[in-house]
Amino acid sequence: MVSFPLPRLDKDKELYEMFLPYCRLKYGDVWNDPLKKHSVGCIDCIDKSLIKEFVGNKKYSLAVHDPPYNMVAFRKTDSKKFVDWCKQWVGLSYKLLKKDSAFYVWLGADHKNHLEPFAEFIMMMKDTGFESKSFITMRNQRGYGTQKNWMSVRQELLYYSKGEPVFNTKNVYTDIPKVLKGYYKKVNGVNTENLERSKSDKIRAGNVWVDIQQVFYLMEENINGCFAQKPLSAIERIINVSSNPRDRVIDFFAHSGTTLIACERNKRKCHTVDIDPIYCEISIRRLEAFREKGIIGWQNSNPFEKEIRAGKKIKAYLKEKYNIEYKN
Numbered sequence: 001m002v003s004f005p006l007p008r009l010d011k012d013k014e015l016y017e018m019f020l021p022y023c024r025l026k027y028g029d030v031w032n033d034p035l036k037k038h039s040v041g042c043i044d045c046i047d048k049s050l051i052k053e054f055v056g057n058k059k060y061s062l063a064v065h066d067p068p069y070n071m072v073a074f075r076k077t078d079s080k081k082f083v084d085w086c087k088q089w090v091g092l093s094y095k096l097l098k099k100d101s102a103f104y105v106w107l108g109a110d111h112k113n114h115l116e117p118f119a120e121f122i123m124m125m126k127d128t129g130f131e132s133k134s135f136i137t138m139r140n141q142r143g144y145g146t147q148k149n150w151m152s153v154r155q156e157l158l159y160y161s162k163g164e165p166v167f168n169t170k171n172v173y174t175d176i177p178k179v180l181k182g183y184y185k186k187v188n189g190v191n192t193e194n195l196e197r198s199k200s201d202k203i204r205a206g207n208v209w210v211d212i213q214q215v216f217y218l219m220e221e222n223i224n225g226c227f228a229q230k231p232l233s234a235i236e237r238i239i240n241v242s243s244n245p246r247d248r249v250i251d252f253f254a255h256s257g258t259t260l261i262a263c264e265r266n267k268r269k270c271h272t273v274d275i276d277p278i279y280c281e282i283s284i285r286r287l288e289a290f291r292e293k294g295i296i297g298w299q300n301s302n303p304f305e306k307e308i309r310a311g312k313k314i315k316a317y318l319k320e321k322y323n324i325e326y327k328n
């Protein structure tokens with residue numbers, strides 16, 4: 001049971017404003033992790049001078065970006081405008097990445113608002129210096145949609161390289177055991193099954209991921225208040241396959257801080273920005289909560305529980321508008 005829920009903050013400006021005073025970053029500020037591993041900046045990813053200041057002379061082994069594609073809020077609904085905008089932060093990423101590095105980008109579509117930028121995005125990438133390596137489809141177990149259309153159960157993840165990045169094959173396996181008998185092949189005159197010859201008794205992740213659960217409110221990693229978080233296991237797979245411990249990872253769209261947590265748990269250093277102080281604060285709090293309590297999200301609570309408990313005004317607002325009653 002969700003005992004301390006929080007509605008989506010992007011959909012309720014009044015509620016959003018109530019939490020702003022509790023955010024430690026305002027636009028242009030940077031939070032440097034006191035343990036000196038990570039940083040979070042409240043920065044627009046195409047603000048070249050602030051990004052330059054944020055990264056200094058650091059170079060990254062891996063970029064994992066998850067841009068907003070529901071651009072209605074940003075008034076950039078057409079694909080061309082969206083991709084022109086993408087081109088700017090893709091170019092910046094290229095400069096920040098090491099000679100041999102990996103670049104991943106999640107790319108969605110918003111059919112309702114006719115934003116389907118795949119084709120334009122893929123064409124744009126051809127002139128960036130990155131080499132296309134794979135287009136991954138993550139198949140969600142839960143979907144959304146209407147009765148009049150195919151249910152949306154898919155998320156696209158594009159994988160590009162600069163030079164020759166690491167690809168740690170030993171980390172590429174899912175947790176799914178190989179149960180089906182494979183083809184027989186004669187080795188030294190004896191028939192052997194695939195399983196006998198393979199490197200793992202688990203199935204290797206290909207470019208269709210079917211083993212990752214989309215985040216929903218019953219999961220521990222769920223961050224109430226957010227609306228677009230990626231599954232931690234997906235980001236951890238990317239990080240573990242495409243970087244090494246102690247490497248630096250950059251993410252231009254922090255939101256709920258999934259890349260930050262994934263880096264912390266897998267001994268990478270994460271530098272991440274978000275244009276919105278609220279999501280910077282949520283990301284930092286998620287990291288702090290992980291360090292203090294070992295939790296990866298707030299399934300039964302939310303990042304601003306302390307402020308809600310203390311503040312009559314917020315509590316009254318949530319009760320009146322959403323009929324949410326918090327019990328102390």
Ligand SMILES: C[S@@+](CC[C@H](N)C(=O)[O-])C[C@H]1O[C@@H](n2cnc3c(N)ncnc32)[C@H](O)[C@@H]1O
Pocket residue numbers: 043044045046066067068069228229230231252253254255256257258259273274275276279
């Ligand atoms: C799809 S979410 C990222 C989700 C993230 N991967 C996670 O798992 O939580 C996109 C985020 O990008 C942020 N954003 C939008 N425009 C931005 C910009 N120009 N620069 C930096 N961040 C931006 C939004 O505030 C939002 O939090």
